[in-house]
Amino acid sequence: MSAVLFDLDGTLLDTPSAIADTLHATLAERGRSASDARVRATIGRPLAASFAQLTELPEDHAEVTAAVELFRRLFREQAVPRARELVFPGIRALLEGLRDEGHQIAIVTSKIRPSAEELLKPAGLYELFHAVVCHGMAERGKPHPDLALLAARELGRGPEACVVVGDAVDDMRMARSAGMRAVGVTYGVATEEALHEAGAHTVVRSVDALTAVLGTLTAAPPSATPLPAPPLSAPPPTAPPLSAPH
Structure with missing residues (x-):
């Protein structure tokens, strides 16, 4: 049977707005600010990379580290308690249907494991997944193929039997570079054009x-034809870049 690998934020849960608000609040508490366009352009990346870009500091800088910890505290206090109501209508039925049909399902997210679990558990979705693969569990994160390939191995499936579902450019690029089918959703953050351009x-x-x-x-049946991967060095399309936290 096939396996379906789901992104989390903007794909299963309607969290992008809460993420953007928390990024703004974190910057304000640290005495900084950024335009909404710049903030939203970082959503979906690991938090250290987001704050490094917004502050123009190295990822290992003490201020970036402090901002990451502050973001996680604020998000835990303000967004996590609403996790169940943030689940997109129809998602739970979709996941249960896939399991009932014998398919394997996994999360593949740019969040670290504790951050993923603190959303999935109160949302009532955690127990539905056969694997939860998070940032830091493989050498490279999205858009590289490492996390998707790790999820496939944990599910006991080859890449050709896997489908990746996500709302962001990096989800599509990860899928294509891993040789997997890529399904984009526009109810999250990226446009239809950007998702198609990303593969x-x-x-x-x-x-x-x-x-x-x-x-x-x-x-x-899985296709025997390898799927070409767009070069990872290519710049991502300029689309509403939102994707979600970590």
Whole structure:
């Protein structure tokens, strides 16, 4: 049977706005500010990379480290208690349906493990996944293939039997570089055009449409044709870059 690898923020949970608000609040408490466009352009990356870009400091700088810890505290206090209501309508039914049909499902996220668990557990989704693969569990994060390939190994599936679902450019690029099918969703952060440019095989606009597409893809035999990967050195498309925290 097939395996489906899901991004978390903006794909399963409607968290991007809460992430952006928390990034702004963190910068303000640290005596800094950034435009909303700059803030949203960092969403979906590991927090240290986000704050390094926003502060123009190295990732290992003490101020970046302090900002990361402050963000995690604020997000835990303000967003995590609302986790269950942030789950997109229809997502739980989709996940339960895939499991009932015998498919393996996993999370592949740029969050670190504790941050992923603190959202998935109160959201009531954690127990549905066969694997949760997070930033730091492989040598390289998105858009490199490492996290997706690790998830495939944990599920006992080859890349050709896996489908990646995500709302961000880096999700699509990760899928293509791993030789997996890439399904983009536009109800998260990136536009349909940006997702296609990043390598999406299919783009959908709703959870209902996603359910229908996955029903088709998971029913089909894996393709024996390798999927070409776009170069990781290529700059990402200029689209509403949001993606989610870590």
